[in-house]
Structure formats: structure tokens, C-alpha cells
Amino acid sequence: xxxxxxxxxxxxxxxxxxxxxxxxxxxxxxxxxxxxxxxxxxxxxxxxxxxxxxxxxxxxxxxxxxxxxxxxxxxxxxxxxxxxxxxxxxxxxxxxxxxxxxxxxxxxxxxxxxxxxxxxxxxxxxxxxxxxxxxxxxxxxxxxxxxxxxxxxxxxxxxxxxxxxxxxxxxxxxxxxxxxxxxxxxxxxxxxxxxxxxxxxxxxxxxxxxxxxxxxxxxxxxxxxxxxxxxxxxxxxxxxxxxxxxxxxxxxxxxxxxxxxxxxxxxxxxxxxxxxxxxxxxxxxxxxxxxxxxxxxxxxxxxxxxxxxxxxxxxxxxxxxxxxxxxxxxxxxxxxxxxxxxxxxxxxxxxxxxxxxxxxxxxxxxxxxxxxxxxxxxxxxxxxxxxxxxxxxxxxxxxxxxxxxxxxxxxxxxxxxxxxxxxxxxxxxxxxxxxxxxxxxxxxxxxxxxxxxxxxxxxxxxxxxxxxxxxxxxxxxxxxxxxxxxxxxxxxxxxxxxxxxxxxxxxxxxxxxxxxxxxxxxxxxxxxxxxxxxxxxxxxxxxxxxxxxxxxxxxxxxxxxxxxxxxxxxxxxxxxxx
Amino acid sequence: xxxxxxxxxxxxxxxxxxxxxxxxxxxxxxxxxxxxxxxxxxxxxxxxxxxxxxxxxxxxxxxxxxxxxxxxxxxxxxxxxxxxxxxxxxxxxxxxxxxxxxxxxxxxxxxxxxxxxxxxxxxxxxxxxxxxxxxxxxxxxxxxxxxxxxxxxxxxxxxxxxxxxxxxxxxxxxxxxxxxxxxxxxxxxxxxxxxxxxxxxxxxxxxxxxxxxxxxxxxxxxxxxxxxxxxxxxxxxxxxxxxxxxxxxxxxxxxxxxxxxxxxxxxxxxxxxxxxxxxxxxxxxxxxxxxxxxxxxxxxxxxxxxxxxxxxxxxxxxxxxxxxxxxxxxxxxxxxxxxxxxxxxxxxxxxxx
Numbered sequence: 001x002x003x004x005x006x007x008x009x010x011x012x013x014x015x016x017x018x019x020x021x022x023x024x025x026x027x028x029x030x031x032x033x034x035x036x037x038x039x040x041x042x043x044x045x046x047x048x049x050x051x052x053x054x055x056x057x058x059x060x061x062x063x064x065x066x067x068x069x070x071x072x073x074x075x076x077x078x079x080x081x082x083x084x085x086x087x088x089x090x091x092x093x094x095x096x097x098x099x100x101x102x103x104x105x106x107x108x109x110x111x112x113x114x115x116x117x118x119x120x121x122x123x124x125x126x127x128x129x130x131x132x133x134x135x136x137x138x139x140x141x142x143x144x145x146x147x148x149x150x151x152x153x154x155x156x157x158x159x160x161x162x163x164x165x166x167x168x169x170x171x172x173x174x175x176x177x178x179x180x181x182x183x184x185x186x187x188x189x190x191x192x193x194x195x196x197x198x199x200x201x202x203x204x205x206x207x208x209x210x211x212x213x214x215x216x217x218x219x220x221x222x223x224x225x226x227x228x229x230x231x232x233x234x235x236x237x238x239x240x241x242x243x244x245x246x247x248x249x250x251x252x253x254x255x256x257x258x259x260x261x262x263x264x265x266x267x268x269x270x271x272x273x274x275x276x277x278x279x280x281x282x283x284x285x286x287x288x289x290x291x292x293x294x295x296x297x298x299x300x301x302x303x304x305x306x307x308x309x310x311x312x313x314x315x316x317x318x319x320x321x322x323x324x325x326x327x328x329x330x331x332x333x334x335x336x337x338x339x340x341x342x343x344x345x346x347x348x349x350x351x352x353x354x355x356x357x358x359x360x361x362x363x364x365x366x367x368x369x370x371x372x373x374x375x376x377x378x379x380x381x382x383x384x385x386x387x388x389x390x391x392x393x394x395x396x397x398x399x400x401x402x403x404x405x406x407x408x409x410x411x412x413x414x415x416x417x418x419x420x421x422x423x424x425x426x427x428x429x430x431x432x433x434x435x436x437x438x439x440x441x442x443x444x445x446x447x448x449x450x451x452x453x454x455x456x457x458x459x460x461x462x463x464x465x466x467x468x469x470x471x472x473x474x475x476x477x478x479x480x481x482x483x484x485x486x487x488x489x490x491x492x493x494x495x496x497x498x499x500x501x502x503x504x505x506x507x508x509x510x511x512x513x514x515x516x517x518x519x520x521x522x523x524x525x526x527x528x529x530x531x532x533x534x535x536x537x538x539x540x541x542x543x544x545x546x547x548x549x550x551x552x553x554x555x556x557x558x559x560x561x562x563x564x565x566x567x568x569x570x571x572x573x574x575x576x577x578x
Numbered sequence: 579x580x581x582x583x584x585x586x587x588x589x590x591x592x593x594x595x596x597x598x599x600x601x602x603x604x605x606x607x608x609x610x611x612x613x614x615x616x617x618x619x620x621x622x623x624x625x626x627x628x629x630x631x632x633x634x635x636x637x638x639x640x641x642x643x644x645x646x647x648x649x650x651x652x653x654x655x656x657x658x659x660x661x662x663x664x665x666x667x668x669x670x671x672x673x674x675x676x677x678x679x680x681x682x683x684x685x686x687x688x689x690x691x692x693x694x695x696x697x698x699x700x701x702x703x704x705x706x707x708x709x710x711x712x713x714x715x716x717x718x719x720x721x722x723x724x725x726x727x728x729x730x731x732x733x734x735x736x737x738x739x740x741x742x743x744x745x746x747x748x749x750x751x752x753x754x755x756x757x758x759x760x761x762x763x764x765x766x767x768x769x770x771x772x773x774x775x776x777x778x779x780x781x782x783x784x785x786x787x788x789x790x791x792x793x794x795x796x797x798x799x800x801x802x803x804x805x806x807x808x809x810x811x812x813x814x815x816x817x818x819x820x821x822x823x824x825x826x827x828x829x830x831x832x833x834x835x836x837x838x839x840x841x842x843x844x845x846x847x848x849x850x851x852x853x854x855x856x857x858x859x860x861x862x863x864x865x866x867x868x869x870x871x872x873x874x875x876x877x878x879x880x881x882x883x884x885x886x887x888x889x890x891x892x893x894x895x896x897x898x899x900x901x902x903x904x905x906x907x908x909x910x911x912x913x914x915x916x917x918x919x920x921x922x923x924x925x926x927x928x929x930x931x
Binding site: 025028029030031105106107108279285336337338340341344345347348349351352353355356359360362363364365367440475479482483486490515516518519521522523524525526528529530533 | 589592593596647651653670671711712715716719720722723724725726727729730731732733734735736737738740741742743744854857858861865895896897900901903904907908910911914915918
């Protein structure tokens, strides 16, 4: 029965129902209605429509992939039927809403939603129209699947880039206005959306670039590989110098708003470097990392505030080392009792510490010293040669400096004896101990250095906001930073930055959809873990570990042969499997 | 003794100082509170009963954590959302219409049963769906990977239900017969709290029978012991894991109803902190052990409710009830330092922990 060449009705049924349920879900939770107000392509396509029809298109594409090989007819029929079936839950919703007013239960099933779903054509005609639209879409998606790879790939990259430009059109428009004047910006973007002509141009340009890259890319890579070590090194240094210059002039290009976003990214990346040492290098799962962030921030606040609660009125630069030292001490004191625990116990205890710090900060007990729920106000901004760094594009350099220092220390540590000790502990505690590594001291150092980075981030954060409140230091920050380093790639330094860009930068930029930010965040985390658990930019070792069962990787890494599979870290690994 | 003193390093010393400091604080605070005597016996009893009721809910939620941990060694971060989803749905689709038509006051028992069934079924479906879509493909992944997925699932369901039912607090209609107090052995107890305690006891007994006496329960225990061997013995491991999730989630669904009865409202964020506390309770009691979850939940509920008044009031700390979570987590740390396996936990082999 397995490899039949026949039509199997279950495939379109299953795919169609999944797509239908997804489309129904995005409708009833209000995403479609909210996003329908935002045009991607002016007058033509709203983001709401994209969200609504994404699942039917994607599932039809997948259904076509499950058709018997070389049978284009069945693939097309699968696509068509999947599209057709995916409309049925939505039609059911429309019809049910005619009978009883669903809005009393589900506040988002509004007349506006029904209007969108029926394309404003009334119940019956609209439902039929909806079915036709999804069916055709399914057919097109299946057709896309049948196209040869060299045509399909440019179409996809064109679509993705057009979507990308459409999403960020507001920021694009802002930048264009700064550099080329208002008239030019209006030529490209009309009320937050791309003009149709522009959208088509972007599609064509990016698609052709993709064609070009697929033809020439290999040659370029080949030429790079053929270069001798000297010119490769020269090239690397060139890239580094280019990167540093870019980082230095970035605020000029980005403007105020994007600089502000950049500051948040850098502060989180700084924390990410710290947690990367604790979790990524040493393998200690710390869920209460925000505690040290809070300690750093409040130390900075108390030391430099010029308000009622300030005690010293220090300058930013004088306070920074003290903040780092205090957080480090905090890391030592909190670390000592818990470092003999393993795995999940450590996770839940550190989580407890994070909560304890937050509640203490919020409580009346410490209110006379740090302000309780009213927060700590009037924290000093850093001053360089008499110029206070007030604007975000000035403050950027402080955050960048902190981040670079952390990156440099992390990099050096990862190559040093201490870093290798941490990784040995991560791989196997018992073996590491047998090799003469002093477990508790080494782990404590990881904890303390991680805490120091978080303290630095906290201090910079406090100074950036000039006033801090307890609710800024909740569990969500710990989780956010942890997700960042895992999405970026555990133990990988470029991964931290990528993770920060993806999980801090993107949500900041998409603030207009703030209501669904954490929903999307959740989906991204799940999909990421299912599709690419080693992260966006994995460190070589971790990638090897995660793919140790894949045969082709044995060929890539002959030194990672079978025996390693049994010596993986018990702290990070699940129960053994076949 | 001398040998032990010689073994003591500076970290051990620090731990002893820490323990001594906390014990001295607790004893001092308790004595000061007793001398000061700020509360009447009636208030103490109220605190204790509230603690038991709160602890019962923690226990019911903790069951889900402990079962899943026992089988998959995974912290199911989304469990608090299973707890929330059932009662949210039941409140909007069942409880509110029933109360509006007056059926709830005419047939309170039937209505509550109906709500309970809907809450359980929704919680179970969400749990099974999450397991199937997000956890099952990751069985063989390193440990952190399913943890992150669970965090993602938690966010997803929270905001999914927020989108579904709105971000406002939804009132839960309590039938009139459940209002007021009942007198048991001369002690006045709120009827809702009494219900919570009684229902929890029934559920725990039922769960214990299910796990210990049925074939399915046996297969769950076998899978928890050793998945590969269980599979060799002809047990369908996937099915056992699905049932584990469903069982834990149905307990969470009931806990959701009890929570709604006591606090008379539901909210999309209501699962987060109870979930966290319940996980703490599961670790306190010894994770992987069902009686441990019950004991841990009760212990945590009592400490949270009585602790601030008993330990902190006497020390002259302002608004001690703000610090109840601090007490809960300090207890957790203390228990784990003294007894790393939890109150009732068996000593796990190093590999498992």
C-alpha cells in the first residue's frame, strides 16, 4: 500500500483541514482584522490577506509534494482540493455567525472580519468567492511546486524580499525621506505601503539577483577557496575593518528611532554574551539571569541618581566598575548554594532567585532605599568630555562599547584554558572532574563572569532609561535572553548577535503588531527548534553534537565519529535513546 | 566529626552560615510574632485553610509537571497554559450562558459538572495537540531544545487565548449555593474552599488508582522507568506519553475550575504564576513522584499563606504578604540544599537529574 501511484483522498483532506484550522485561528484571534488595516502593496494586498491565505497556500504546496512522482495531474488536484477544503472552516464560521451572534463569545468575530472573509459580497456569494480564491491559490501553489528548481527559487526569493520591503516600508520611508527627500519617499511608498510598480520592480530585481547568484555564486566561492592563506587573511582583516567602520557610522545611517532599537539590541546582546558563558560554555541552565541585570541596574541607580534616593551622586563612569563588581558578588553569593545541583534543579532554583530579586525590589521592605513600585528616577547619563550622551544615536556608542568588550572577553575566554574547562564540564562533569578540573570553582567563575556581564548591561540600561521600575526586571527577560542564545546558536558568539537581532530587533520594529508579538515569538521558537535546533549560526562543536546521528555528517567531520555519541553531556541531554 | 570538619571547605562553610542565618531568622520571627500575637486564633485558622485550599490547587497542577517529567525528563513550561485554556473556554462557552439563563442556580451540581467536563476536555485537547505538534518530534533532541519549545508553546497559547477571548478579566459566575460558609467541627470554612479541598482529595485518590491499578497506568510507569525496555515489552510508548499528557492536563483542567471558584474570575495570564508555583511544588515534593507533588503543593500553599504572618510579622517587616513568594522560593532553595531529591523524591541517579 505504501508507494501507490494512485490518488489518495487523505492527503488533501488532512492538509486542507490543517490549513483551514490555521486560517480559522488567525481569523478568530483577531490577527486578520488588525493586519487588514495595513497594506503591503498600496490598494492591492493587505498583510491581513497574506496571513489569512498563507496556510492554505503553504499546505497546498506541501500536498503537491506528497503526490506520486511524475504525476503532475494528481499533484495539481491535490493542491486544488487542499485549497478548497481549507476554505470550509472559514465558510462554516461565516454561516454559523449568521445563525448566532458569535461575537458574544469571541470578541474578534466582528462584522469587519466577516466583511474581509466574504470580500464584502454578502454571505452566500462571499463564501463561494472565498472557496474559489483558496482553490485557485491551492492550484497555483501546486503549480509552483511543479516548476523546476531554477525557476522556483528566484520566484520565492522575489516574494520574500517584496514581503520584507513591504513589512518595513514605514522605516524604509523614514530613511528615504532623510536621505533623498520627501518627494522621492512618496514616490516609493504611499501611506505606509509600497506602490504596486515599486513592488513589481523589487520582485523582478530580487528574483534576477537570485538567478545571477545561483549561476555565479559557486564560481565566486570557488575563487575564494583557491586564494592562498595570505590573501584570505588580508580579506578577513578587510572585512573586520569594514565591519568596525560600519558599526561606528551606523547611528548616522539609522536615525533616532532605529538607533534606539539598536541600543536595545546591543544591551540584550551584552546580556546574551554573559548568559552564553553560563549556559553555552559551561552548560549551567540559568533561568534567573535577570536577577543580575536588576542588581546592576539598581546599583547604577542608587549610585548615580540625583533624585531623593541617590546616595552618592557619582558619575556614570565611576559607577560602572562598582556595578559590575556588585553583580559579580551577587553571582558568587547566589551561585554558591546552587552549583552542586544539576540540570533542572539548577534551572528552577535560579528561576526562584530571579523572582526573589524582583519581589524584593518591588516590596515595601526596600522601598525607602530603591523606591519600590514608584521606581528610581533621575539616573545620570554618561558624560564624555563635557558632552552628556542624551540622544539615542549618541548613547549607541556606550552600548556598543559594552557589547564589544563582552564579545572580546567571551572570545578570548572561549579559547583560553578556562573556556576549555567550561566546555569539558558541559560535556561531562564526572570526566571533567577526573581530569582535575575543580568543578565548583570553575562553575562559580562562569556564574560570576556571566553575572558581571548582566550587571554591566543593567547599568547601561538604567542609564539609558534614566528611571527604572521593578516591572522591567521580570522573568520574561531571562527567558528572552535564553531564547536569544539558543536561537542564535548555543556557545556561538556571532549567534548571540544574530539572536538579539531576531528576537529583540524584529519585535521592536514590528511594534504596530504588539498585540500579537508574543504569539509570533512563541511560533518562531517552536518552528526554530523543530527545524534548526542548533541555531542560526551554530558553533561547530554544537552542530556536530546535534547531528551526530546523521550519517552524512560523519563524512564532514571524520573526527566526530561514533564513539562521541555516547559521551555527550548528561546535563543537557535527554534520557538515552536507541 | 573531626573528619567532617576537615572536609569543610569555604563553600560548605558559607552554606552552613546561610542555613543558620535563615533558621535563626525564622525562629526569631516566629517567637516575636507569638509574643506580639497580632492575630486572633480565628485568623490563623483562616490562613491555614486558605493555605490548604491554595496548596490543593498547586498539587493538582503539579501532578501534570511531575507526570511529564517522570516520563520525558522535560519541564513542560506550557502546563500552566493547559490549566488556563480549559477554564477560560468553559467560562465563556458554558458558565456564562448557564448563569445568564438561570440554569446554574437551578441545577448547580449539573452545571459545575458540565463546566468541569468541558474544562478537562479542552485542557486535554490542548495538551495532546501541543505534545503531538511541538514535543514529539523532539524526543531525541538535547534537553534544552524541548524546554525552549515548551516556552514557545506557553507564549503561543497565552496569546492565542488572549486573542480568542480578549485581554479583559472575565468574571466566573459562582452558583448561589456555593457562596457563604459551612461549619465543620465547629470551624467556619468558605464553601468554595471546602469544595477545593474535597475535590482535590477525590481527584488525587482517583489518579493514584489510575496510575497504580490499571493497565494503562502500569504502561505509564513502565515508560517512566525505561522507555526502550517498555517498547520491547510491547508497550506503545507514544500512546503512553500522550495519555500522560492528557492525564496531567485533565488534572490541570479541574484545578482551573477550582481556581475560578475561589477567585471568581479568569484571565488569559492566569496560568503563568500558578504554573510556576506548581512546578516549584513538584520539585519541592520530589519531581517524578505523585505523592510528592501532593505534599509539595500542600507544603508550598501553607508556607505561602502562613509564612509571611508567622515568620516576618515579628521581625517588623512592612507588608509581609508581599514577600510570600520570596518565602516560597527560599523554602525551595533550602529544601534543595538539604535534600536535593525533594521531600518525598527518590534519589535520582546522576544521569537522570
